[in-house]
Structure formats: C-alpha cells, structure tokens
Amino acid sequence: MEKVIAGKTIHVNEEGFMTDFKEWDNTIGEALAAENEISLSPRHWEVLGYLQTEFKNEVPLSIRKIGKSGVVDIKEFYQLFPKAPLKTATKIAGIPKPASCI
C-alpha cells in the first residue's frame, strides 16, 4: 500500500515496513522515527547506516549479530530504540523486518 510521509509517497506493507528501500531518504527516516516517538541523534544514524549496509549485503539481522557488531551493544541498542529495537530500527531504516528464523 502507499503512504505519504515527509511530502513523499512510499510503499509499505501492512505493518508499516517499507517495501522498496530505493524510496528511502534521510527525511523519510526522520519522519518514520518521529512516528515511533524517536528523535534521531548521530548515534541513531550510525546504527541505521550499519543496518542498511548489512541489508544491502544480504546479511540476516538478529539482536545477537548487532550486539557483536562492534557498532552498538544490545544495551545501547535498546536505549536508542526502546521496546522492540530491531523492529523499530529496521522500520526507520526503510528495510524489511528481519525474518526471525523459524
């Protein structure tokens, strides 16, 4: 389905995850963050950039992997993106929700 955000039209699934990463840009990221009651600091951007790189390299994401990435530890990841950090952070980053292995 389509959604208008930050003056642009993007495609999202039922849960609000963007379905085409090419449509994402920084202003959309900021607007998506605001919807999740987060205002993005430089630390947030570092983590989002890391997630997007992993996505482009087709590396499956998990809390464990992020904790061992050296970019952010799990504790801080939770502070940056409270409650369900992986879900929230991937949503803001414009990449698919990680398919938690069966």
Add this chain to the structure above:
Amino acid sequence: MKHLVILGAGTAGTMMANHLSHHLKRPEWRISIIDERTEHHYQPGYLFLPFDIYEPEDIVKSIQEFIPKTVDLIQASIDRIVPAENKVMMTDGSVVVYDVMIVATGAKIAPEETEGMMGSEWHQSVFDFYTFEGALNLRNKLRDWKGGKLVVHITEMPIKCPVAPLEFAFLADSFFKNKHMRDKVEITYVTPLSGAFTKPKATATLEHLLEEKHINIESDFAIEQVDNENKKIIDYGGREIPFDILVTVPTNKGDAVMERSGMGDDLNYVPTNKATLQSKAYQNVFVLGDASNIPASKAGSVAHFEAEILTENILRFVKGEPLKEEFDGHANCFIETGGGKALLIDFNYTHEPVEGTFPFPGLGPLRLLKESRMNHMGKLAFRWVYWHMLLKGTHIPFVSATMSESGKHYEKTETV
C-alpha cells in the same frame, strides 16, 4: 574402498545411515557413523516427561539398535575436523579419513550464553525441558508444586522445534486443570518474537488459543539476565518478569566441534545450500538436520524430508552428476494444545501454514491449523512411527518430501 562418514547418530544421522546402506555397498563403499553417546533419545518426548504423560523408558533406546549391521558405528568423541584434508581427528588420537562426509551433529542448548541462567536456581526453579535431565527435574518439581507464577520463556531464535514452548504452555494449562489447581497458577508466555509464532496465520490461531486458555503473552522480550535472588528475568530494555518457576528454552547452538573446526557460523551452524544440502565451503561435505544454517525449522520432520532428498544427492555426487536443487524447507509439525487435542501445521520456505486437510486433499483425516482429537492421536502415534519407520528411513505413506499445495486454503500465492 571409498569411505562415507556420518557425524552424529541422532535422528538425521541415523536416517542417513539407513538410507545409504541400501545404496553404497561393499566392496566399493564403506559407511561409518561417529557418535560418542550410547543412547538415542526421542527428543519430542521431552515435552511430555514433565507432565507424567511419558515415562523415561518411552523415550530412550540404544543408538546401536537403529544402525544397520553393514554400517560401522564408532562410539568415540571428535576433537576436530580438517575438511581441507578430508580428515576427522578423534580425541583418542586416531584419524578417520573420508571421501564424503555428512554432518548431522545437531543443536543443543547453551544456557551459559545468558547471564545468571545457570545460577543458584538452575534446576531448582529455573528449568529447561530440552534435555532429559531438565525435563526430569521439572517433572519432579511440578509433581508437588503448590502453584504460583509459571513463566515459559524463549531466549532467542532459532531454536529446535519452535512450537515446543507453546505446546509446553498449553499442556501446563491442561495439567493444572486436571489437578484442580489452575486457579492457583498464573501462566505467562515470554518470547523474543513480536507474537506467538514466526508465521502470521499460525500466529493468529495460536494467540487466540493462548487467550482462550488464559495464558498471558509478553512479546519482544530479549533477555539480558536471570536474577536468581529476586526470581525474575530482565530484558535489555529493563522490563522485568517475576517467576516462581521459569521454564526456559536457552539459546540453541550447533556442536562445539564446528567452532573448533572453523566450520560454523556465530552459533556454530554450518553454512549450507538450502536446496541441495551441500556445504557452502566444501563440495564433499553435506549437512542435514539441526546442524545446518538453512532457514527451515529445526525439527525431526525436516530432517526426515531432507534425508530423502539428500540420499539422492549423495548418490548423484558420487557418480559425478549435478545435484538436485529440490529441498523446499518442508516441515510438518503437530502442536499439542492440551485437553487431548492438537493442531497440525505443514509449511515450507515459501508457504506459511494455513488451514486445510492432510495428507489427502479435502479428506484429511488430519486437519491443518485447527484443533482436533485426531491430530492429537497423530502426535501420539508418531512416537511409534519414529522408532519403527522414521529412523529406519522407511518412506511415510502419502507424505512427500516436498510440500504439496493441494488441500490447503491459500488466499493467493503467498511468500513468507
């Protein structure tokens, strides 16, 4: 004489030994299977042990009983594998050289991965039911427990049999009802996932069942530590859940041999081609069952379907023919829902579990994604099937290795 070596005589390895013994024969081929253990455990039975539904003798037999006479069973432990030299180094100093190797070393729990999990309350009020000892200690605890907060918990995915903790919660509800003390027990299901299961349709059905049985659900919970003193689990966000009994599924990992051999990923699972089951790093190494990193359920049914396809691929490989890219991630799982009923789900890499009939389209007799007594009978009958057909590699009638789409109610072509 060429040598095919299977590592691990659990469900997957034993099935491969039986399948291949019919095809790779002396004098051209010798087959060996290596496992340091002497007992074969029917792992799905661990679920029933805590509730006194099964007795220990129902689920333990000897490994030897299921290995064909023509296959050499080596009961010794492995130090490490040197795949570049086609060698398995044993801890006693001996060396096993192979032409083709099948890795079937499974997955096991790693409670040491979580701070405090193996603290003073381990097997006192903190239990696992993925080991024989854990399930048995839990049974003894539940036999005279007076009630309180029962927390059923998954540490992180992937785990063996991802539906087992849900089944545990459902069976606990039933168990305490039968003991006329359900009102004294508060059951909470805690998961790192955003819902009850990994697939949307099954999640909806299962969450409805949890609600019906008054089981609370706490989702998106990534555990940081078990607080033994105050008996609570705490997640990285600071969320706390108190317990009187914690039944946890700890982190699951592949065998440490894979780590020592440099063959595993960060959880010791072996990178494997998900369609051919060939190792991504070594052409003459194949992986099946829980040991691989393929995105399929870690379940006996998956190993069974893989074994049929892998047998064909091994035979193709030794003849120098191209491998078949046939494995579709097919899984078939009964989910005990308590009260003598069960659900059945049938799915693969691309198709999530939906409602329908199984194995005969339109007829059943088993119902997909719906509770029924027949499904429960199927689950109980499965123990017999396991010991008498599955391990021996006998094809289960009417159930194909790749998933059938007929008899299933898909809305459209779905991908998950």
